[in-house]
Amino acid sequence: MPELRAQLLAAFEVEHRDHVEAVRRALTHPAEADLREIFRRVHSLKGAARAVDLAAIEDLAHRLEERLAEVMEAGAGLSAQMVDLIHVGLDAIEAQAAAGRQGQPPPAPTAAIQALAGRAAAPEEAPAAPASAPVPAEAGPPGEKAPEYVRVDAELGLRLSEAMHQLSADLLAEEALVEVVQRLQRDGRTLERLWGEVRMRGAGREGPHVQAFEAGLRSLTRELSALAQRHARASWAVGQSAAALRSQVDEVALTPAENLLGDLARMTRDIAREQGVEVEVRFEGLEVRAERRVLQALRDPIIHLLRNAISHGAEPADVRERAGKPSRLQVGLRARARGGRLEVRVFDDGPGPDLAKIEAAAVARHLMPPRRRGDPPRAADEILALAFEPGVSVTASVDRISGRGMGLSAVNQTLLALGGSVRLTHRDPVGAEVILSAPLSAARQTLVILRAGDALFALPSFGVRSLLRLSGADLEIVEGVPSARIQTDGSDIVTPVLPLRALLDDLPLAPPDPAAAIPAALLVRGDRRLLVAVDAVEDVRELTVQSLQDSRAYPGLSAGAALLDDDQPVLVLSAEALVERWLRNARRLSASALGLAPPQASESHSARTILVADDSITTRTLEKSILEAQGYRVVLAVDGVDALNTLRSGGVVIDAVVADIEMPRMDGFSLLQAIKADAGLAELPVILMTSRDDPQDVRRGLDLGAEAYITKQKFDQRELLATISRVL
Template sequence: ARRAAEAVAGLAEGGADAPRATAALAGDLIDLREALSRAPVAVSEAPSSAPAAAAQARGEKSIRVLASTLASIGRQVELLSLAEARRARRARDVFGHAASVREALHALDEAGRALSGAGVEAGRAELTQASIRLREVAAELARVAREAAREAEQQRLAGAVLREDLRALRMVPAALVLEPLRRAVRDVAGRLGKEVELTVDGGDARLDRQIVDALRDPLLHLVRNAVDHGIEAPAARRSAGKPAAGRVAVRVEARGSRVAIIVEDDGPGLDVAGLRAAAVRQGVLTAEQADRLTDPEAARLVFHAGLSTARAVTEISGRGVGMDVVLETLARLGGTVDVRWEAGRGTRFDLEVPLTLSASAALVFRVGRDVIALPAEAIEHVVLVAPGDLGTVAGRTTARIAGEHVPYVPLARLLRMPESAGPPARQRVALVLMHGGARVAVGVDELVGQQELVISSLGARVAAVQHLAGAGVLDDGRVVGVLSAAELVRRAQPGTAPGRGEGARRVVVADDSLTTRSAMKALLEMAGYAVIPAADGEEALQILRESGADLVVSDVQMPRLDGFALTRKVKADPRLRRTPVVLVTSLEAAEDRAAGLAAGADGYLVKREVERGQLLDLVRQLLPHA
């Protein structure tokens, strides 16, 4: 394993040692294969699957590998992907330099002939020698370019084999995440006095271990909600002409390079009217906005943080926490979630995720002066739109694409960037995106190309920038933002619900208690604010200095930097001193309150006042236009 890691590092560095590293890696893979063939069979703790059973039937051996080791190798292979692209780019650059030298040589020959025609003999010998030397340099550059291209191709092939082998190592049966759902269904059904049958299909499908681990909580939320909200009580089912036992089905379906996990029940379907009423009651939408929503748009309110249609808060329902976790997890994985229902017949949630989280193809394009990327799998079509293809339908700009009118919005307008000045181009480049059953075309200025990108998370400090899914490094070393197709489609839709979108006010919540921090985050997000959590005052101050915020809600007793010190630093900073600070603490003595106000806090609440709703009242007073 150590030699293989060194060989991968050699490939990533490139240069003259790359072919030697390729050969060494091939030898190490052969040695590893022989070692695996001699290794004893390990007892697996995972549920049995058809692929595993087939492998045992063929007499193949297996060994245990630490997940951390696979993760480390995965990171190195992702770096190798970047090195491959850079090496191929360098080869193209050398070809370009060789062509430039040939052009210079041609110009030099023309100058020599012109001098000869004019009868000028002085310097002709030197000119001839320079031409000979340039021809030698051009030939050498061409040779180096061919070798560089050949080595880049060898590295690409070795990297492709390595990525496929690593992908196979990381794949585990979907049963690992599906089988534990049976106990969750039994427990919830038993508490509610319901009869529920769970059927699971497709457990033999294999997914990336990281994706399987990330899907545990979302699937648990979905099946618990299916039993609680989706399945009626036995008496109600019998009166509706249904069997007393409800049915919840979970199945996995392969969809090319992606996989779908479908959760459906045979209950009464989504209560869309109840979702609209809950959104109005809890301040998520106004009554007018709720009425303007179509049924599919209203159905997606089920994913809004803090929104619940439950009449009472119990251990299972009513807290408004859960379905937003599903949406956020799927977005983080580069997946999508869609909801469909049929009145009286049931509800279906369709989750779609990539098979693996390794480097993926991305389309790179330019908007104004900025270069941006989108995952290629999120783009349905790339088309050229002429001015005659643009029109309006129901007051919205649309583009006629393949005989269909698709909503059209310039990407610069969606991202609130300056739009290109000057006369409109004869044809515009448009990317057709599909998400959650909605389809839109976004206009960009220029296509740069397609590249393999390793998409990295941007961390908690920019979590409120909803349109960014991460960042990647191009083969020329430039860092580009990678957009979230789901957020772009959401912004392009009419009647988009307010909340954590582009118009939300930013609030930093600092508390070293995860439970308290999450509770205040859910409360503020339910009211339509974009919340950026921080684990202590030091992290909150760094967020404020790097990206700013409209308001700070902070605990007092925190490690590194407490609430009083944070308030003093915020009020002493010329750029931040106008930012309101609300201190929330269990310290309710008069001297503690006086100390907080003396530090410059704009509000001081004890935690029982937060529970009575006074935090939201105070935030709305301090941000009157939110």
């Protein structure tokens, strides 16, 4: 235990320096400081201190967090007094850490606590502090981390040494080929000289110069053949040795998750005791190995999620009993390696995510518009994705565990910077589960290189379920979205199709030739699938992915950059972030991608556009063919909900609506009511169609504002065309 404690404190030493130095650097230019990033750093520092039982540092960080939250809520920016106050808190944290490092009793942080207890808005309450708080000498230059030491098994070190010696030997053998090449160069020059003499003398075929030339040529041919064989063998040997060496180096670079995450089970139990929550903690799969820096980066997010599991998962005993749950709250962590990725699931069996509260919080922060009366419920994954937006919180009060809505945002930012992703979902059968996905190694990744327009992009191979080639004629509009029917995982599914450029730049694209092939990558996020259309799939390569310093390159979507063989840079995109962007902006993005519809949907701008809403594919097809034959542009909807979404998306201007009455989810009457109640749609002509010749239905439709009513039993295409012509 003392040895483990020493390892944890060594890890905290590196981590806390990184956070403190980053905050101090940000404070050198207060007007340009990113308050959210400073808050995230302090929040992470608090969690790290809690994990190693440094209560004084945790308390100081918590108080700093309180003051920063007040500043963010006020939207006032960092005043000089606030900057001084933050430095006071950081000084006290550094003093506590330094005392622990030197084995001395830590000083009482009374003055700093009293200063941080006051409100940041009151300058007179802030204690005097140096104009610029000095960075401790042992911290080194800004941005430089303290050295980190790891223990390597003796047997592993021996295998690594053997692999290095074997590679060295193979490289020496490769160098020996240089002498052969030099000799062949000399022989080539000799033959060139002999051939010159033959031509000058005009010697016959049997002349001595000709014979010497032919002999030299045969010798050179044999040497070249032998050289080619030796070079092939040497190259193969070097490749094998390099692969073996890389495997051994990976063994050194990768460490069991237990080393950095194992202590969090105890931390979870301690937090539960402090909160008075009876808990059963289960950690599984911590034998999985990953790069130490990856595990270190995941540590803070996991700490926050475990704290959240206790805060949001706790329920009264009688509630758990009625729900048939065990008396103790179940909190767990499960890790596994999958397809070159580290997947960590943090879960609990509490009440699970409250969709209504998350949606309300997102609406309050203007992240989505409020639903109107009659609108269908939003998809669960669309709402859950918003839980990672800053300020979205379902907790009414603020305490040490949760409440500000910033923690999940910090988790998301950390994972994106790591080239990973995070997803919140309902756990089966009850509870919540957060799924973290990150590369086992932050450097080498297998990438799918794609071309979109004049630019190259890359997607990590683990994020691409399959590569397909679609036909433009196969695309159809389903629920207002360009879609294709494909086979995947043994099922026949209809999947949205969106050009990569539409996702990245919101650019409407020209419709493709129906006979042309469309390369596409199938991306998956949870149960959602998306086909991303590109111009070409160029290659699949294993490359080194480097982090991007310039966040302006598609922020939130980029996972780094890589260099191709010709030193051409390629931007690496996050597959899950692309799908998440689609989920959050489905209506607007689908509207910008309607160029993928067949060509007749984009003929002349003077043609009128008719929206046909009918749950019968036969009726939709019939009406579509009749209207297009008369020069109308036609947009299809499978029911009232689909039709209303299309109308409100603004992606295409609709001139009239032809709607069936009997449809699932939202019938024609409800659609008509929703249209007439919407100020932006109220003037839109609506024609109702029904299979029942009921005068009451006719009267109801006309009373609700329908311009016309057509009975399917008496359906005549001339009547339909004449009615549309009249209402337009």
